Amino acid sequence: MENRKRYLAYNMLGVIEVTDQDTHHIINVEFFDRSARKSYYFNDNFKYDLGYLGERGAVYACPPENDHPAQVLYKPYGTWSNQGEWTYLLKRPGIRVLGVTAGGTRPSSSLRHSNDADLQG
Numbered sequence: 001m002e003n004r005k006r007y008l009a010y011n012m013l014g015v016i017e018v019t020d021q022d023t024h025h026i027i028n029v030e031f032f033d034r035s036a037r038k039s040y041y042f043n044d045n046f047k048y049d050l051g052y053l054g055e056r057g058a059v060y061a062c063p064p065e066n067d068h069p070a071q072v073l074y075k076p077y078g079t080w081s082n083q084g085e086w087t088y089l090l091k092r093p094g095i096r097v098l099g100v101t102a103g104g105t106r107p108s109s110s111l112r113h114s115n116d117a118d119l120q121g
Contacts, residue, residue: 007056008060013037016051016058018044029058037077046071052100061097070095102111 004078014031025044030035046068048060057076064070070090090097 007059008048009053012056013053014039016053016060017081018048018051020087025063027060035106040057044058046073050097050100061100063096064093069093070097072100
């Protein structure tokens with residue numbers, strides 16, 4: 001039997017685990033301090049292959065595949081902030097995400113008119 005589970009992230013806050021279901025992934029986020037943050041899971045149709053747990057949210061990235069470009073997804077924890085979830089598409093062909101981290105500022109330009117320079121840190 002094939003190993004269908006793997007880790008996207010593991011740090012002092014918790015773990016992001018992914019289960020491959022062939023057509024999609026199931027992302028499971030568990031926190032070590034369950035009194036501070038609630039664990040959650042979601043279906044992933046883009047097959048994210050990178051992840052990071054930050055103090056205020058988690059970030060995920062997926063490679064380009066078929067008809068969708070590479071993308072970065074940020075999901076903040078809870079609803080304490082007015083900052084919501086956002087997705088950043090890397091529209092140029094052949095662009096891949098090499099690494100992700102959470103905790104920085106969101107892209108400076110409009111998410112409707114994305115600029116890859118926003119992601120260079």
